[in-house]
Amino acid sequence: MREWAVTVSCDVHFAEDGEKVEAWGDPVLLKIGKAEVELDLCAVHRKELDMQTAVWLKAGRRPGQDSRPHRSHRRQSNEYYRKMREFAAERDITIPEERPGKFKYPTKLRADFEAWLATVTADGSDH
């Protein structure tokens, strides 16, 4: 009686030079735009894929999740920005302008302003 073993081979190795190298681990599902493929990969090619996609996987989110959930600040009201410009002016801080009227608020200024805003709000006095 003969025994058959099914050996799955690495798709990339096979595509490159017809070599049948045994695949390792679970198949990988890749979906980019309309292209959607399932790949059996050997350890070497799996590692290569992991390394090349690490930055993209880290930046992304799970499908269906809100975009940019990690953004720390939302768009604030015009009043908020006006107050921040006042806050900066009182402290001789120049806010860079991307173009006239379009300010690029430094992260440090925003943090200082929010800290100040919290103290102002905390003691109940507006000015």
Ligand SMILES: [Zn+2]
């Ligand atoms: Zn391979």
